[in-house]
Amino acid sequence: MFLYPFIWMLSASLAPENELSDLVLFPTHFTLSSYIQMLAKIPVGRALFNSLFVSVSVTAGVLIFSSMVGYALSRLYFRGRELIFYIILFTMTLPFQITLIPQYILIVKFGWVDTYLALIIPYFMNALGILIFRQHFKTIPQDLIDAARIDGCGEMYILFRILWPISIPALLTVAILTFMGSWNEVLWPLIVIRSEQLMTMPQTVTLFAVGGRAEAQLGVKLAAATMLAIPILVAYIFFQRYFIQSMASTGLKE
Amino acid sequence: MKQQHTIKIIPYLMVSPYLVHLCLFVLFPVFFSLFLMFFRWNIISPMEYIGLQNFYKLFQDRLFFRSLGNTLVFLLIHIPLQILIALLLAELLNQKIKFRSFLRASYFLPVIISGVVVTIVWWQLYGYDTGLLNRILVKLNLPKMGWLISPGMAMPSIAIMATWKNVGLYVVLFLVGLQTVPGQYYEAAEIDGASHWQQFRYITLPAINPTIFMVVILSTIGGFSLFIEPYIMTGGGPLNSTMSAVLYIYKQAFTYYHMGYAATLGFFFAVIIMLVVIIQRKLIEKD
Numbered sequence: 048m049f050l051y052p053f054i055w056m057l058s059a060s061l062a063p064e065n066e067l068s069d070l071v072l073f074p075t076h077f078t079l080s081s082y083i084q085m086l087a088k089i090p091v092g093r094a095l096f097n098s099l100f101v102s103v104s105v106t107a108g109v110l111i112f113s114s115m116v117g118y119a120l121s122r123l124y125f126r127g128r129e130l131i132f133y134i135i136l137f138t139m140t141l142p143f144q145i146t147l148i149p150q151y152i153l154i155v156k157f158g159w160v161d162t163y164l165a166l167i168i169p170y171f172m173n174a175l176g177i178l179i180f181r182q183h184f185k186t187i188p189q190d191l192i193d194a195a196r197i198d199g200c201g202e203m204y205i206l207f208r209i210l211w212p213i214s215i216p217a218l219l220t221v222a223i224l225t226f227m228g229s230w231n232e233v234l235w236p237l238i239v240i241r242s243e244q245l246m247t248m249p250q251t252v253t254l255f256a257v258g259g260r261a262e263a264q265l266g267v268k269l270a271a272a273t274m275l276a277i278p279i280l281v282a283y284i285f286f287q288r289y290f291i292q293s294m295a296s297t298g299l300k301e
Numbered sequence: 302m303k304q305q306h307t308i309k310i311i312p313y314l315m316v317s318p319y320l321v322h323l324c325l326f327v328l329f330p331v332f333f334s335l336f337l338m339f340f341r342w343n344i345i346s347p348m349e350y351i352g353l354q355n356f357y358k359l360f361q362d363r364l365f366f367r368s369l370g371n372t373l374v375f376l377l378i379h380i381p382l383q384i385l386i387a388l389l390l391a392e393l394l395n396q397k398i399k400f401r402s403f404l405r406a407s408y409f410l411p412v413i414i415s416g417v418v419v420t421i422v423w424w425q426l427y428g429y430d431t432g433l434l435n436r437i438l439v440k441l442n443l444p445k446m447g448w449l450i451s452p453g454m455a456m457p458s459i460a461i462m463a464t465w466k467n468v469g470l471y472v473v474l475f476l477v478g479l480q481t482v483p484g485q486y487y488e489a490a491e492i493d494g495a496s497h498w499q500q501f502r503y504i505t506l507p508a509i510n511p512t513i514f515m516v517v518i519l520s521t522i523g524g525f526s527l528f529i530e531p532y533i534m535t536g537g538g539p540l541n542s543t544m545s546a547v548l549y550i551y552k553q554a555f556t557y558y559h560m561g562y563a564a565t566l567g568f569f570f571a572v573i574i575m576l577v578v579i580i581q582r583k584l585i586e587k588d
Binding site: 049050052053055056059112113115116118119120123124125128131134135138140141142143144145146147148149150151152153155168169171172177201202203206227230231233234237238249252253256257265268269271272273275276279280283287290291294295 | 330426560
């Protein structure tokens with residue numbers, strides 16, 4: 048029941064034009080004509096690359112900076128620590144609807160419209176990641192950290208060389224959540240990117256489906272949608288358990 | 302001595318990139334939004350101070366209130382449906398069934414797939430003449446339904462699609478909640494002669510109350526963000542029945558470039574969202 052629409056999408060994208068209106072599940076012959084037409088009309092490879100580049104960059108940034116702040120908030124003692132934590136919590140309650148337009152204006156004023164910077168930088172750091180890391184680092188035994196400090200290790204070293212290797216679950220959770228969020232994000236790219244060369248995959252597929260380029264050809268649209276779904280699907284097949292765990296844990300933390 | 306100094310600076314070093322980012326991309330936008338509400342601006346021309354005119358415009362903007370109403374319709378259908386189906390599925394899956402892994406993989410899949418993909422596929426399923434759903438109805442000698450073309454049905458159709466997409470996540474959450482109840486409770490209740498309904502009401506329900514709360518909050522926030530589904534499927538129609546609030550704000554800002562007005566709308570909408578969440582919290586926690 049849950050897979051059916053996707054199976055239909057896949058088979059319809061592989062079906063010849065004339066069969067589409069009769070199609071219930073599987074076509075009689077398979078053909079790649081929809082895919083070929085799609086490739087001729089939209090820069091799929093480019094869009095996939097853009098999405099990958101942006102999502103990977105964002106994920107890297109979030110992992111690094113969120114773990115830093117999470118570590119500082121959980122294991123280091125300094126004035127203003129609690130205050131900063133509450134400020135961060137508070138900002139999480141703000142709905143994006145209020146920051147959307149001013150953020151766009153910022154991008155315009157920085158001259159970042161139609162650049163990768165506009166897609167990456169606003170998402171480069173993220174409060175949810177901080178919460179997850181902070182929670183996780185609290186469970187690390189203090190002795191481990193004390194021992195490292197006595198050995199003369201700097202805090203950054205402790206974080207990246209000692210704590211990261213033993214924090215794989217937390218790293219994976221944040222990485223999956225961030226990557227997924229970034230990959231599927233479409234409102235923001237629609238706002239800040241106008242040039243086809245820089246559009247992300249969801250954006251390209253959206254504009255393709257909604258605009259006239261697909262010339263109302265169902266098969267081609269479905270081919271594009273399939274292309275969009277495949278990368279996450281592949282990741283899901285390998286990391287299924289982690290996907291489910293990650294998303295469930297955000298719910299539990301509310 | 303030198304150790305102490307170093308320890309004091311490092312935390313601030315670690316935290317400051319994020320704080321800078323926060324100020325720039327969260328705090329500044331909020332304040333700028335509050336400022337922008339009093340101006341008319343289309344980015345190219347200079348800002349024009351217009352006092353409270355945006356507010357007057359908002360209160361007379363029937364389309365904006367229509368969009369709020371549409372969002373409410375969506376939520377009123379989506380949330381109960383979500384809870385019912387997710388709970389049902391979770392109960393079913395809580396028993397030992399074969400193929401549990403496969404089932405779990407399949408119901409969770411729509412959760413992680415992009416909304417764009419889901420929307421495009423369901424767009425075709427909902428097609429009046431060529432869509433799969435209507436074709437099946439016709440084969441069963443039932444009348445076709447105007448899923449996306451009837452103003453009364455369009456938003457509910459989107460709500461159904463959204464439920465299909467997200468229910469997997471909530472099933473997982475409910476399963477976790479259900480599994481916190483020790484089996485002995487149910488056994489003891491059986492022995493005491495409690496019916497299934499009584500067992501559900503007095504054992505299960507209290508245990509999953511926090512989960513229900515979470516599902517409501519998450520669904521609500523998701524519902525208030527509804528954008529790409531109507532954008533792709535209906536463009537806000539038919540007769541503006543699927544114009545979600547975010548879609549409306551988007552159009553004001555990026556089709557008409559009414560930046561000041563859009564900022565006003567965004568602010569009010571954000572306030573409404575926060576109020577709704579607070580009210581929900583109060584209501585549910587009383588239960």
